[in-house]
Amino acid sequence: MLGRLTEGLSARTLILLTLLLAVLLAAPFFASDYLLTVLILILYFAYVGQAWNIMMGFAGHLSLGHALYVGLGAYTAAALYVHYGIGPWIGLLVAIPIAALAGAFIGYLAFRFKVGGVYFAILTIAFAEFARVGFDHLAWTKGSSGLFLPVAQYSKNDLWHLRGQPVMFYYVLLVAVVAAFIGCRALLQSRIGYFWLAIREDEEAARSAGIDTFRYKMIAVVISAAMTSFAGVIYAFYYNNLFPEQVFHISRSIEIILGPIVGGVGTLFGPILGAFVLTGLAESLTEGLHAIGIDIPGAKQVFYGICLLFVIMALPDGVWPWVKRRLGLSERAP
């Protein structure tokens, strides 16, 4: 099992991965409350970025509506908890099929009727928007006035009900990121992974090589949607409030894709590195500007934009391929 897991990784890669994992495991013992919330955000984006990357980086289809799956996961688990006291892990068992079904529906529409490229992206935006408007009027989830989870001061962490301190969410997300990384790596090295890359590279050539492209694109969108909905469940129980206006907003979908783009679309480590770079950058900008007393509204966003522009212009394939060369990791490393 461990042999298969580490197959194809150089000793150097393994050491660095182990070190990174050790640092992340130990981080809560040293991090301030503020830093811990930043790290939680980073892990959240690393996880959803990984899920989105399956669609875009592996199968070559740009989704600009992944907030839909986050939102479906969040609302399903939260509503089940609020109305019936059903815990998040059982809720997850309902949330995943719902998100997967939504993904399958969008995928079916798009792939059956050969909607590709920018039109596919627009279709995904449209469905996230439908959900935003729809949930605004859905009484069961309290519409636009927002769905709130009961909160109290928790003296101990209740993992089963996800009620407790940030540090609990940190570890849950860390496990999710590690599992997503391992899972995506296994997928990429499997038959499905090869077929996804072929479809991404040239769909017609892929079909001529015997690949049922419809089927493998469907698998990609369903796995990606299902994975993303888990992040939604965590989101709901971490923030304890959900508004359709926020959860399904297009800016949420854009946030999800920035990490993998900056880190390196289609790479396994890109979404993780991208989340660190972006969230790290955003937070240090906020702190930095605050420290030197600049308090112009929008200054942070402008700086952020400039930094992003720089990264994308200097490293069009993302930061990870460059870092990988710097670290002297082999060509086949993640």
Added chain:
Amino acid sequence: MSALLSVEGVSKRFRGLLAVDKVSFEVPEGGIYAVIGPNGAGKTTLFNMIAGVHSPDGGAITFGGERIDGLPPNEICQRGIGRTFQIVRPFPALSVEDNVIVGALMKRRDVTAARAHAHEVMRRLDLYDKRAQRASSMTLPDRKRLEVARALATDPKLLLLDEVMAGLRPTETDRIVGILRDINKESGLTILLIEHVMRAVMALAQHIVVLHHGANIAEGAPQAVVRDKAVIDSYLGAEAI
């Protein structure tokens, strides 16, 4: 010899243009057949119908006794027809090895088995030493052989080759001719090739089909076809003989 592929009165119209006009011919199992004709004659369109990219407006295509016209390309490949593209289209960002593995995975569930098969195919086509290269960084002759390798890796019974020798130097052409002839001899693979390079056609083909303005204007043994008056007038010109 029974016919592996049979094309019967197949036509294809693009808006006003009749690209392929009631073409019929048969390819026996184990044969090497060639389709020649001037540019725009409809050769690629004919291939695209056999390979499932277009469905014919009329006529029938039978492969191994089964009607295949109108099936999607992936199902036609599954049934045993591999093809290359005139304008090569390997998967650019993938390595040579991964390109061939994709083909090998069609009939194999296990990646390790597919890799082993891909290695065999790459050795055949002199690509093994270049297996780690990205397809996009290869030269044209290498990419043409890569196309053949990916198609061969799917274990086809019939291989459709669309101008794989075009743009190659004579030594490169001879190399591919040699490889194809060996594969045909050893495994009995049936080959149907579109080719302008007459040197290759004459060296390989047992039978030639000539298309002109979409129609089949002549067919037969190579030596007879190149002396055919209609073929010389429309395509070859007198100096080609």
